[in-house]
Amino acid sequence: MPEQIAVIGAGSWGTALAVVLAKNGHTVELISNNPEQIEEIRETGENSAYLPGVKVPSGIYVHGDMEESVKKAGIVLLGIPSHAVREVVRQIKPYLNRDKIVVNAAKGLEENTMLRMSQVFEQETGGTLQDNFVVLTGPSHAEEVGREMPTAIVAAGRKRMIAEKVQDIFMSPNFRVYTNPDIVGVEIGGALKNVIAICTGVAEGLGLGDNSKAALITRGLAEIARLGVKLGANPLTFAGLTGIGDLIVTCTSPHSRNRKAGLAIGRGKSVPEAIASVKMVVEGFRTTRAAWQLAREQGVVMPITEKAYEVLYEGRNPREAVYELMTREKKHEIEDVISSTYPDW
Ligand SMILES: NC(=O)C1=CN([C@@H]2O[C@H](COP(=O)(O)OP(=O)(O)OC[C@H]3O[C@@H](n4cnc5c(N)ncnc54)[C@H](O)[C@@H]3O)[C@@H](O)[C@H]2O)C=CC1
Numbered sequence: 001m002p003e004q005i006a007v008i009g010a011g012s013w014g015t016a017l018a019v020v021l022a023k024n025g026h027t028v029e030l031i032s033n034n035p036e037q038i039e040e041i042r043e044t045g046e047n048s049a050y051l052p053g054v055k056v057p058s059g060i061y062v063h064g065d066m067e068e069s070v071k072k073a074g075i076v077l078l079g080i081p082s083h084a085v086r087e088v089v090r091q092i093k094p095y096l097n098r099d100k101i102v103v104n105a106a107k108g109l110e111e112n113t114m115l116r117m118s119q120v121f122e123q124e125t126g127g128t129l130q131d132n133f134v135v136l137t138g139p140s141h142a143e144e145v146g147r148e149m150p151t152a153i154v155a156a157g158r159k160r161m162i163a164e165k166v167q168d169i170f171m172s173p174n175f176r177v178y179t180n181p182d183i184v185g186v187e188i189g190g191a192l193k194n195v196i197a198i199c200t201g202v203a204e205g206l207g208l209g210d211n212s213k214a215a216l217i218t219r220g221l222a223e224i225a226r227l228g229v230k231l232g233a234n235p236l237t238f239a240g241l242t243g244i245g246d247l248i249v250t251c252t253s254p255h256s257r258n259r260k261a262g263l264a265i266g267r268g269k270s271v272p273e274a275i276a277s278v279k280m281v282v283e284g285f286r287t288t289r290a291a292w293q294l295a296r297e298q299g300v301v302m303p304i305t306e307k308a309y310e311v312l313y314e315g316r317n318p319r320e321a322v323y324e325l326m327t328r329e330k331k332h333e334i335e336d337v338i339s340s341t342y343p344d345w
């Protein structure tokens with residue numbers, strides 16, 4: 001059944017998801033906070049700064065009146081960066097109720113509070129709408145989704161029926177959506193892969209090879225899962241689309257904003273220059289600090305995140321950071337389960 005959907009945020013991801021939804025026959029409004037962008041999309045059918053080369057169907061109504069759009073919608077999709085989620089939820093909460101579903105597509109932890117986006121939403125709305133909150137996450141670059149290249153992602157929610165509703169509105173032959181009840185796991189995977197993607201970009205920028213990249217991805221996954229499990233996530237989630245899947249795509253894709261920022265740092269740009277050169281949000285920058293703080297607070301060992309923090313915030317030389325990671329004390333690969341699973345080893 002066609003739904004009325006408000007997509008907030010006309011960056012690359014909000015635009016690509018709006019296109020998927022419109023092609024699935026839904027009534028879609030795309031909300032932008034930039035009048036020039038609204039005019040451009042209306043006149044040319046293209047969002048040239050964020051998603052060049054992708055046709056935005058004329059049926060998508062692009063405008064700036066967020067409140068009006070949310071009032072009318074049955075489903076509200078947050079396609080904004082994670083640092084804007086609190087402010088936007090604060091603005092729209094008077095118009096939310098138990099008949100509306102809120103889908104968050106932002107991947108990040110909030111700076112200072114270290115909160116996941118579902119927790120930010122819960123704080124702002126008082127917890128009464130949590131059953132209607134769904135996280136949409138997984139390996140999915142807007143540039144490919146906009147070009148209808150086959151993509152598989154995850155809709156995670158507290159209530160199976162609500163997650164399945166989100167699955168249904170998005171599913172198409174080129175966009176496959178799985179459901180998952182593990183909100184903590186998918187949020188931690190989605191937010192922290194961006195930290196590792198910056199690191200793989202740095203390694204590539206330093207001229208290191210595929211072995212280093214594979215080491216960062218897999219040891220990155222080990223520390224992400226360690227934190228996630230400590231916070232209550234299901235370990236199996238990290239073996240799925242929102243864990244290893246999103247790490248693979250973000251750490252290796254030429255589209256990745258986080259990888260691009262890392263690449264620039266590895267090639268010698270300053271951190272602010274590197275972030276600015278990307279022109280779109282580099283989520284892993286803020287999330288690195290939040291994850292570093294969270295790891296310390298939780299007593300979880302996250303050596304790669306720690307080095308990312310030192311490079312991004314303390315001016316640590318990336319080559320030295322690599323050397324320090326490689327010369328840490330020796331370890332078992334499956335350290336966390338050695339004594340419980342192999343007591344005699
Ligand atoms: N670009 C991609 O391929 C994917 C992005 N994501 C996630 O989606 C989120 C958004 O990322 P992108 O679209 O890439 O960012 P972007 O940098 O392309 O666009 C962000 C958009 O949000 C708008 N915005 C910022 N604050 C706003 C506010 N307060 N109200 C309304 N609009 C606001 C900006 O004007 C901009 O149009 C991030 O958390 C990212 O990690 C997730 C999957 C894929």
Ligand SMILES: O=C(CO)COP(=O)(O)O
Binds near residue numbers: 141281
């Ligand atoms: O989340 C993403 C892909 O799944 C997008 O990653 P980037 O923000 O690094 O482009």
